[in-house]
Amino acid sequence: MRPTIIHKNNESGAHTRRGGWLTAEDKYLQACYPMAQLLDLALASDVPQHKLLRGTGIFVEDLASQAHMNGGVRFNVRQLAVLADNIAHYLPQDEIASRWGARLWPGYAGPFSQALATATDLGDFLQILCEFRHWLAPGLVPCMSQFNGYRVLHWQNVFGLSPRAEKLLSEAYMTALVSVTREQCQENNSGWICCPGQCDAAQLRRMRVYCGEETTAGAGGCFMAIPEAFLSRPWATGSPRIRDMAIAQAKTLMTGIPAESFAEQVASYLSHRFPELPSLSDTASYFGISSATLKRYLAVDGMRYQQVGDQIRLRYSLELMHFECGSNEDIADALRLGDGANFRRSFRRWTGILPSEAREALSGRLPPLNVERDSSYSSPSYSSASYSSPKSAQSIRSHRQ
Amino acid sequence: MNSLLRLHTRKLFLVGSMALLLTGLSAGLGAPKGMAAIDWVDVVGEGSTALALVIWLLMVLRSRPAGRVTNLLTLGLGFMFLAMWQDTLDEFFALAGTQAWESAVESVLMPIGLGLLTYGLWHWHKEQLSIRTQLLKREQVFRDHLWLDGLSQVARFEQIEATLASDWADEQAHQVALIVELHDFNQFERRYGYREADRLLRETGEYLILNLRQKDLICRVARDRLVILMPHTRPSEARDLAVNLRTAVEHFCFHLSDSDQRVEQVLDVGIGVRQPMDDPQALVKRATDALQSAVSGTGMSLVS
Incomplete structure (x- = not known):
């Protein structure tokens, strides 16, 4: 079904717009949501406040209690991104991202946090997290898939965040997920294997302390994986009734605020056409707009059409590479990229490293699971399709057939 | 100004x-x-x-x-x-x-x-x-202001890397490496907040320094994980010193700010013993493995 597109009215803002999509400029995040904790940590450092808040449009007075009367002060993803970028710039050695992540969830985001706190197991938690992703993990989008006995979760940049901001947020969200899983399972080993993408030795060392010794850099992307068996282990604090009430309340708070960004809508369409990558004009005509308008809508969030397509192909190639042990030729075939050499070139353009280096980085860290493997490949599920009930590779395949 | x-x-x-x-x-x-x-x-x-x-x-x-x-x-x-x-x-x-x-x-x-x-x-x-x-x-034999850790007031891990790299040729210099963590520090931080957790880290760092010998070197990796190098120390001696450190931390009296409440601490210790073909990373990795088994076991473990 074609999505209903409601043209943006710049003056209306997220509060009043019905339908449409969420942009990085929409002010919908209340200060008590994750940003206040991040600000607390950053402002406790020696770096002057005006440097950390430069370009964010955030004033400490905004955080005063009176300012929140009637939900007055709200922030947008762009402000969070600039703040994250400033923190990463001025405090590169500090553990602010990991420390923020370690206490991020369930957090203090009202019914959103309450829903997380009463999740019955990890699978349930991930589903809630994906549904309310823009409130609980603003800036990055968690994309889930299931491969060869593993649940894989990619942290996707759909708001054109700077590399520094993306790195800080992904580190925080990975740490948050590991920290919650550890706490609920009452075990030191959370089961998660985190791959934070390219990072320096100090960041990797830090992440190994916070996320476990299996954490690996240079696997080609920013993702984490956990064996499916961990997802159904019951959590002691789970309560389906309270969770459902909290979810209903959270949905009320979301009324009038679009659930996904335009880049997510485009990605969703491209995923359904996968492995074919439709031309810009084809996609634009699917949305009922011109190519220039589509580019302009994406540019509002700092995204490009090619970038959205590349993100999907990279995500899928990483899953085939690491979780299906696909060769370069297999992946090139699945992505319709011609031959292995073409895939190698594309992979290097997307990630800056060779597929062999990415394989080497993760080799031996993913224990083989006793799950029946299929010789053919499935289409990646993306956006809202993957946020609801995550489907197995096989079910997605049969659905396509 | x-x-x-x-x-x-x-x-x-x-x-x-x-x-x-x-x-x-x-x-x-x-x-x-x-x-x-x-x-x-x-x-x-x-x-x-x-x-x-x-x-x-x-x-x-x-x-x-x-x-x-x-x-x-x-x-x-x-x-x-x-x-x-x-x-x-x-x-x-x-x-x-x-x-x-x-x-x-x-x-x-x-x-x-x-x-x-x-x-x-x-x-x-x-x-x-x-x-x-x-x-x-x-700091022992190296000083670099970039290695100072603002949170715990001990040096960063780079200090350990530089020390190990410079003394590695002498096989007797660093036979053991200790990695220590406070048990359930994450829970402590969640329960009492960042400020108390920072204070606990600072005070524990100072307290451990008091309980180390003059020749030992202590640095922080991340969170509450600290590495201790004990030069010219045999594994059996290191084990005794680790037991002393654990006992000392058990008696460490950490009071919460604005309250008389005392929060007891337990130190988990992993001891890695150097093997002939090891490089510095392998020694630290061995100590980390020992810490993993210490956390899930009796609180202290030695891996050789």
Whole structure:
């Protein structure tokens, strides 16, 4: 079904717009949501406040209690991104991202946090997290898939965040997920294997302390994986009734605020056409707009059409590479990229490293699971399709057939 | 203004007003030279020396609390700056030959300044030796300000890397590495917040330093994970020392701020023992593996 597109009215803002999509400029995040904790940590450092808040449009007075009367002060993803970028710039050695992540969830985001706190197991938690992703993990989008006995979760940049901001947020969200899983399972080993993408030795060392010794850099992307068996282990604090009430309340708070960004809508369409990558004009005509308008809508969030397509192909190639042990030729075939050499070139353009280096980085860290493997490949599920009930590779395949 | 610089406003005022006085005297008593008569090479040479001296003076004052050493360094650098400043001024103003004060400023202030600076540096040297004793367990043979950890006040892991790399050829130097963590620190941080967790880290770091030997080195990796190097120590000795550390931390009395509540701490210790083919990373990895089994086991583990 074609999505209903409601043209943006710049003056209306997220509060009043019905339908449409969420942009990085929409002010919908209340200060008590994750940003206040991040600000607390950053402002406790020696770096002057005006440097950390430069370009964010955030004033400490905004955080005063009176300012929140009637939900007055709200922030947008762009402000969070600039703040994250400033923190990463001025405090590169500090553990602010990991420390923020370690206490991020369930957090203090009202019914959103309450829903997380009463999740019955990890699978349930991930589903809630994906549904309310823009409130609980603003800036990055968690994309889930299931491969060869593993649940894989990619942290996707759909708001054109700077590399520094993306790195800080992904580190925080990975740490948050590991920290919650550890706490609920009452075990030191959370089961998660985190791959934070390219990072320096100090960041990797830090992440190994916070996320476990299996954490690996240079696997080609920013993702984490956990064996499916961990997802159904019951959590002691789970309560389906309270969770459902909290979810209903959270949905009320979301009324009038679009659930996904335009880049997510485009990605969703491209995923359904996968492995074919439709031309810009084809996609634009699917949305009922011109190519220039589509580019302009994406540019509002700092995204490009090619970038959205590349993100999907990279995500899928990483899953085939690491979780299906696909060769370069297999992946090139699945992505319709011609031959292995073409895939190698594309992979290097997307990630800056060779597929062999990415394989080497993760080799031996993913224990083989006793799950029946299929010789053919499935289409990646993306956006809202993957946020609801995550489907197995096989079910997605049969659905396509 | 920098908080330390604020302590030295009088000194800065004195040097500034002396420089202004000299400028006024030269302008009032001398005659301006024509542009053709000014030797610009001298102006650049002497002027840049004066500028460098005033920058050094500001850097010293910005980084030091008040005291005798600071006063001596300020006076020394200040006199040298004034001498060079006068030297620069006489490139712009021609003073009559009878103005003896001008040559006196140049010739007398410079040696006095050098003498005071040297005397100040001698005391600074003695001060450094005293501070070095306090920092010994945090830095041993290397110092790099970039390795200082703002959170726990011990050095960062880079200090351990540099120490291991420099001593690795001597097989007896580092036979063991210890990695320690506070049990359930994550729970503590979640329950009591960042501020209390920071204080706990700082105090535990200080407390562990007190319980280590002079030759040991302690650094922080991340969160509450600390690495301890015990040079020229056999694994059996390291085990005894680790038991002592655990006992000490059990008796460590951490009180929450604004409350009488005491939170007891337990230290998990992993000991890695060096093997013949190891490199420094392998030793640290072995200690980390030992810590993993210590956390899920009895709180202490040795992996060789």
